[in-house]
Amino acid sequence: MxxxxxxxxxxxxxxxxxLALLLATACGAGTTDSAGSASGKxxxxxxxxxxxxxxxxxxxxxxxxxxxxxxxxxxxxxxxxxxxxxxxxxxxxxxxxxxxxxxxxxxxxxxxxxxxxxxxxxxxRYLKVVLRKDVASPREIRTMGSIQGIGLYATHEYLRHHGIDPDSVKIEQSSPQEIPTMLQRGDIDGYILFDPWAAKGVAAGGRIAGSIGDFGVTxxxxxxxxxxxxxxxxxxxxxxxxxxxxxxxxxxxxxxxxxxxxxxxxxxxxxxxxxxxxxxxxxxxxxxxxxxxxxxxxxxxxxxxxxxxxxxxxxxxxxxxxxxxxxx
Missing domain, CATH: 3.40.190.10 (Periplasmic binding protein-like II)
Known part of the structure; x- marks a missing residue:
C-alpha cells in the first residue's frame, strides 16, 4: 500500500x-484441544x-x-x-x-x-511479476494490484528497484482470486503473485515480466x-x-x-x-x-x-x- x-x-x-473462524470456534471448541485422549492415541x-x-x-x-x-x-x-x-x-x-x-x-x-x-x-522465483502486454516498461505503471503481506512488500521493492516512487503508483489491495480479473478489465497495470494466479494473469492478457528474486526479495x-x-x-x-x-x-x-x-x-x-x-x-x-x-x-x-x-x-x-x- x-x-x-x-x-x-x-x-x-x-x-x-x-466469520468462518468464529463459527469454528463456537461450534468446535471441544474438538480443537490437542491434549490427547484416554485411548492413548x-x-x-x-x-x-x-x-x-x-x-x-x-x-x-x-x-x-x-x-x-x-x-x-x-x-x-x-x-x-x-x-x-x-x-x-x-x-x-x-x-x-x-x-x-x-x-x-x-x-x-x-x-x-x-x-x-x-x-x-x-x-x-515462485512469485512472479505480471504486467499487461501493452505495458512495455515498469515506468508506464500507474496502478498495481496486491495481496497483503509478501505481495505488498514485494510490490514496493519492485517499484523502488526500477527507480519508481511507490507513492506515485496507486496500489489496489485485493484477493488472489480477484486480481487477474482486475488486470483483464484494465483496472490495474500489473501485480506480483504465485501460480495459478500468475498463469491466470497471462491468460487474461498479461505477460510474465520477472520474479521477485530479480529485485532481491525471497x-x-x-x-x-x-x-x-x-x-x-x-x-x-x-x-x-x-x-x-x-x-x-x-x-x-x-x-x-x-x-x-x-x-x-x-x-x-x-x-x-x-x-x-x-x-x-x-x-x-x-x-x-x-x-x-x-x-x-x-x-x-x-x-x-x-x-x-x-x-x-x-x-x-x-x-x-x-x-x-x-x-x-
Missing part, C-alpha cells in the same frame, strides 16, 4: 474468513494453511499418510491464505499454521504468543505454533515438523507426485503446480540471524506504512535453532 489515502482495500475475503494437531503449490509438502504428507505412519493425528485446515492461517491458531481452531514471514510478523504483533519454529520452504514460509500449546507439546510439534521436512525432500525428488497430491488435497491444476514446486526450495531448517535481519526489514516497511503500531519481540517470537533441536 503506497499510502493510506491512495490504497483501496477489499476486505470481503477477510471478513468471510473471520496421539493428540490431534490441526495445521492451518492456504491453497497453493508452496504447501506441497503438507499436501503430500497428508495424501501419503506420512503423519499416520509417524504415529501422528494431523488434520489440514485449508483457509483463504494470507493471515487467515495464523489467525486460526490465535482463534484456537488450529494448533499450528504455515505462513509467509511477511504475513506472520504482523500477526505476531497482535498475538505475541505466536512462535515461528523454522523455515520449510523458500524461493526467489519468499519464505514458516511453521507457527501458539506458545501455550507449544510448551506442553514441543516433542509433538517436532515430530510434525520432521514429517513436513521429509515430505519436502520427496517433493524435490518427485514434483509430479507432489502436484498430484496437491490436486487431490486442494484441487490445484497438476501442470501448473508441478512447474511451481520446481521453483521452490523445500529444505526445512532452523531460523537464523539472517532470517531475523530479513524480518526486521519487513517490519520496518510495515511500520513505515503504518500497517502495524510496533515491532514484535524478535528474540521471543522467532525461535532460532528450534528446528535443529526438535526436528532436525
Amino acid at each position: 503506497s499510502c493510506p489515502h491512495r490504497t483501496r482495500r477489499r476486505p470481503v475475503g477477510a471478513v468471510l474468513t473471520l 496421539s493428540p490431534t494437531v490441526r495445521i492451518a494453511l492456504g491453497v497453493d503449490g508452496s504447501y506441497a509438502p503438507l499436501y503430500l504428507a497428508a495424501e501419503r499418510g506420512m503423519f499416520e505412519k509417524a504415529g501422528l493425528d494431523v488434520h489440514l485446515v485449508k483457509v483463504e491464505g494470507g493471515p487467515a492461517a495464523a489467525q486460526a491458531v490465535t482463534a484456537g481452531t488450529a494448533q499450528m499454521s504455515a505462513n509467509a514471514d511477511s504475513t506472520a510478523l504482523p500477526q505476531m504483533v497482535s498475538n505475541p504468543r505466536l512462535r515461528a519454529l523454522g523455515v520449510f520452504q523458500s524461493s526467489g 519468499y519464505k514460509q514458516w511453521l507457527l505454533a501458539d506458545d501455550t500449546w507449544l510448551k506442553e507439546n514441543e516433542e509433538l510439534a517436532g515430530k510434525v515438523f520432521k514429517v513436513v521436512a521429509e515430505a519436502g525432500r520427496l517433493v524435490t525428488k518427485d514434483p509430479h507426485a507432489a502436484a498430484l497430491a496437491a490436486q487431490k488435497q486442494a484441487q490445484l491444476p497438476v501442470a501448473q503446480t508441478e512447474k511451481g514446486v520446481g521453483e521452490i526450495s523445500f529444505a526445512s531448517r532452523s531460523l537464523t540471524s539472517a532470517d531475523v535481519a530479513s524480518a526486521r526489514e519487513i517490519v520496518d516497511f510495515l511500520l513505515a506504512q503504518k500497517l502495524i503500531r510496533s515491532a514484535p519481540d524478535y528474540d521471543t517470537v522467532l525461535l532460532r535453532g528450534w528446528y535443529d533441536q526438535h526436528a532436525g
Whole structure:
C-alpha cells in the first residue's frame, strides 16, 4: 500500500474468513484441544494453511499418510491464505499454521504468543511479476494490484528497484482470486503473485515480466505454533515438523507426485503446480540471524506504512535453532 489515502482495500475475503473462524470456534471448541485422549492415541494437531503449490509438502504428507505412519493425528485446515492461517491458531481452531514471514510478523504483533519454529520452504522465483502486454516498461505503471503481506512488500521493492516512487503508483489491495480479473478489465497495470494466479494473469492478457528474486526479495514460509500449546507439546510439534521436512525432500525428488497430491488435497491444476514446486526450495531448517535481519526489514516497511503500531519481540517470537533441536 503506497499510502493510506491512495490504497483501496477489499476486505470481503477477510471478513468471510473471520466469520468462518468464529463459527469454528463456537461450534468446535471441544474438538480443537490437542491434549490427547484416554485411548492413548496421539493428540490431534490441526495445521492451518492456504491453497497453493508452496504447501506441497503438507499436501503430500497428508495424501501419503506420512503423519499416520509417524504415529501422528494431523488434520489440514485449508483457509483463504494470507493471515487467515495464523489467525486460526490465535482463534484456537488450529494448533499450528504455515505462513509467509511477511504475513506472520504482523500477526505476531497482535498475538505475541505466536512462535515461528523454522523455515520449510523458500524461493526467489515462485512469485512472479505480471504486467499487461501493452505495458512495455515498469515506468508506464500507474496502478498495481496486491495481496497483503509478501505481495505488498514485494510490490514496493519492485517499484523502488526500477527507480519508481511507490507513492506515485496507486496500489489496489485485493484477493488472489480477484486480481487477474482486475488486470483483464484494465483496472490495474500489473501485480506480483504465485501460480495459478500468475498463469491466470497471462491468460487474461498479461505477460510474465520477472520474479521477485530479480529485485532481491525471497519468499519464505514458516511453521507457527501458539506458545501455550507449544510448551506442553514441543516433542509433538517436532515430530510434525520432521514429517513436513521429509515430505519436502520427496517433493524435490518427485514434483509430479507432489502436484498430484496437491490436486487431490486442494484441487490445484497438476501442470501448473508441478512447474511451481520446481521453483521452490523445500529444505526445512532452523531460523537464523539472517532470517531475523530479513524480518526486521519487513517490519520496518510495515511500520513505515503504518500497517502495524510496533515491532514484535524478535528474540521471543522467532525461535532460532528450534528446528535443529526438535526436528532436525
